[in-house]
Amino acid sequence: MKINVIHDSSYEETEVTIKCAYVDDTLQKIINLLEAENFRLKGKLEDKTFVIPVKDVYYIESVDERTFIYCKSKVYETEQKLYQLEENMPKSDFVRISKSCILNIRKLNYVKPLLNGKMEANLTNGEVQIVNRHYLKGFKEKFGI
């Protein structure tokens, strides 16, 4: 793989172009990483709007028709609906785990199966989310199962 980086102060915006014959697994990982780094969310906290890097997001939850972005210790509200975020979020890191929640699998600490066919997802900030059994297949596919 040849890597070319062209420094030129006349460029107003950084642009990444990948030339390839086909997209293999390694290349797809690079593309996913770039998409994740590039993606930003907007969220409100105490009447202020913040730009949230997607790598800081633990999970996104919809409650009473309002959508909240959960980071390590802060919670932001966004105007976007959950399904809109699900369409736009980097597919590599985020997965729907229930009707009202999208989880960042990079923030997982460990998982534990439950007797009722669901799975408990323990996050690195100590929080716990439940993977609903209807979404378990999609969740497992993120790990190659």
Place this chain on the structure above:
Amino acid sequence: MIKRKFSYYFSVGTNAFAWQTVILSIINILFGTGVSFNSYVVLQCLCIGFTIPFLMFFTDKLTLKTNFPTKILVDLIDVFLVVLIMGGALFKWFEFVLADLAIVAGVILAVYFVVFAITIVRDRIDSDFINKKIKERNKNENSH
């Protein structure tokens, strides 16, 4: 969402059909029930195997906020109802006498808990695999 639920219940139905057929075959061999496993019986098993998860799809909505033992009880009631109505009344697999009903109850419990146990074991294996992947990823990220 409907596609996901359909996929889940389809999986439950095929598992139930497979194990139901195996257990009935074993009972047939051991106790000589006289049920010959012809194509009609296989299709009847298939009908029952898929009617049960179809009914569970609706009763799941009723038990959404109840505890787990209640959910198992409702599931077993679903199975008993379908087997009694379809297997007993419709397909005439058994007579409605105590001895036959006891065997039917035994088969139902055996199939239900075999499918349940397989799900538990599979989820345990999968969760161990996922945890291993998480550890590897964390190790890679820390080494950078």
